Amino acid sequence: MSILIKNVLLDESIMDVLIQGENIAAIGPELNTEAATVIDGTDKAIVPSLINSHTHAAMTLLRGYADDMELHTWLNDHIWPMEHKLTRDDVYWGTRLACLEMIKTGTTFFCDMYWHMPAVIQAVEEMGLRAMLSSAFIDFGDPKKADKFKQRTTDFFNRQNTTSNRIQFALGPHAIYTVSRDSLVWLADFARERNLLVHIHLSETSREVDDCVAAHGRSPVRYLRDLGFLGPHVLAAHAIWLDDEEMDILAEHDVKIAHLPTSNLKLSSGSFPYRRLSSRGVCIGLGTDGCSSNNNLDMFEEMKFAALARKGLTGNPTAMPAADAWNCATANGARIFNLNGGRIAVGKIADCLLLDLNHPQLVPNYNLVSNIVYSANGDCVDTTICAGQILMHGRTVQGEQEIIREFKSRIAALLQR
Numbered sequence: 001m002s003i004l005i006k007n008v009l010l011d012e013s014i015m016d017v018l019i020q021g022e023n024i025a026a027i028g029p030e031l032n033t034e035a036a037t038v039i040d041g042t043d044k045a046i047v048p049s050l051i052n053s054h055t056h057a058a059m060t061l062l063r064g065y066a067d068d069m070e071l072h073t074w075l076n077d078h079i080w081p082m083e084h085k086l087t088r089d090d091v092y093w094g095t096r097l098a099c100l101e102m103i104k105t106g107t108t109f110f111c112d113m114y115w116h117m118p119a120v121i122q123a124v125e126e127m128g129l130r131a132m133l134s135s136a137f138i139d140f141g142d143p144k145k146a147d148k149f150k151q152r153t154t155d156f157f158n159r160q161n162t163t164s165n166r167i168q169f170a171l172g173p174h175a176i177y178t179v180s181r182d183s184l185v186w187l188a189d190f191a192r193e194r195n196l197l198v199h200i201h202l203s204e205t206s207r208e209v210d211d212c213v214a215a216h217g218r219s220p221v222r223y224l225r226d227l228g229f230l231g232p233h234v235l236a237a238h239a240i241w242l243d244d245e246e247m248d249i250l251a252e253h254d255v256k257i258a259h260l261p262t263s264n265l266k267l268s269s270g271s272f273p274y275r276r277l278s279s280r281g282v283c284i285g286l287g288t289d290g291c292s293s294n295n296n297l298d299m300f301e302e303m304k305f306a307a308l309a310r311k312g313l314t315g316n317p318t319a320m321p322a323a324d325a326w327n328c329a330t331a332n333g334a335r336i337f338n339l340n341g342g343r344i345a346v347g348k349i350a351d352c353l354l355l356d357l358n359h360p361q362l363v364p365n366y367n368l369v370s371n372i373v374y375s376a377n378g379d380c381v382d383t384t385i386c387a388g389q390i391l392m393h394g395r396t397v398q399g400e401q402e403i404i405r406e407f408k409s410r411i412a413a414l415l416q417r
């Protein structure tokens with residue numbers, strides 16, 4: 001399968017871009033070649049598609065279900081009781097709706113952590129996206145639950161769960177307050193033996209830090225370091241409440257971070273120390289978190305919130321320039337998940353977007369990155385391509401109506417339980 005995109009804006013120039021198979025095969029001012037599909041790129045810009053570094057996709061099922069409260073009340077009193085009722089089919093349709101929303105807003109890769117993993121895998125396979133899927137682990141300090149999750153994790157990684165090369169798997173210990181010390185050590189060893197990424201919520205609230213100091217005599221980052229948990233394969237979601245030494249520890253261990261500005265603002269979790277981490281060389285990706293703490297999956301909004309929150313919370317308008325927000329959502333995400341993408345160049349994976357340069361929010365076009373971060377939203381995406389497959393063209397995604405219909409019927413059934 002080949003796609004030729006003619007006369008498209010790439011950086012400052014009008015180019016033709018040829019996609020062959022899953023990769024970008026050629027770029028030039030006028031490519032003299034044939035292709036199975038030809039797209040007119042006039043008045044479109046080609047950019048890399050967006051990388052959502054941390055989400056819980058099926059939480060589309062809980063969009064708007066519990067708002068305007070802090071994390072622990074939100075989780076304990078509202079989200080977890082409701083998640084208890086979710087079936088495999090709920091998660092399947094919740095993830096399909098999430099994938100639809102991501103395709104429509106220009107995201108082609110997401111890092112997920114959720115329940116009912118086979119349902120998530122099936123949804124991602126069918127929707128054509130790429131994903132890193134983290135197998136959830138929560139034992140609440142109960143040895144019986146710990147044994148069950150260890151067995152479930154071992155079985156999961158001993159099976160072939162997919163034949164798709166678009167899907168990778170990670171370990172997903174939820175957080176230090178929901179996973180016992182023994183299990184964290186077990187997971188650290190398991191990750192090293194099998195060369196897996198470990199994805200964990202970390203230092204999200206001041207309460208998490210206070211509770212950790214009370215229980216373990218040290219802060220969350222020091223606790224994980226002392227357990228031998230930290231390393232370049234660790235992805236920490238949030239990482240807000242850090243002192244200088246903890247930032248040094250994260251940098252020394254080359255821990256990766258998913259920054260989740262909307263979730264942090266909505267749950268009033270705290271202010272992310274972007275400059276102090278990035279100046280230490282820590283690789284920071286951007287994510288939405290789930291749809292109950294955001295409440296959507298639009299990474300364009302996320303870039304804007306990231307840049308604006310930094311300025312508002314620090315009083316410094318240079319705190320996170322547009323180019324930094326863009327890099328977090330593209331090249332940094334590619335580095336975290338080991339994707340040969342994050343930019344448009346020959347040999348890179350064909351994960352890209354065509355933005356509609358006639359969309360009112362993209363005119364005039366003095367600076368495309370400025371427009372993308374501060375003006376655009378997901379509606380400015382005309383075409384979404386992942387692994388050389390066109391998932392949306394002219395804002396049409398195949399099967400969209402069926403997904404919305406089935407999703408709504410799952411919600412009706414869920415409310416009867």
Ligand SMILES: CSC[C@H]1O[C@@H](n2cnc3c(O)ncnc32)[C@H](O)[C@@H]1O
Nearest residue numbers: 056079113114115136137174201290
């Ligand atoms: C183990 S599956 C993932 C688990 O995480 C919950 N969750 C969603 N958002 C957050 C957050 O910001 N901090 C901590 N936990 C969160 C989600 O509801 C699932 O139960």
Ligand SMILES: [Zn+2]
Nearest residue numbers: 201237289290
């Ligand atoms: Zn989360």
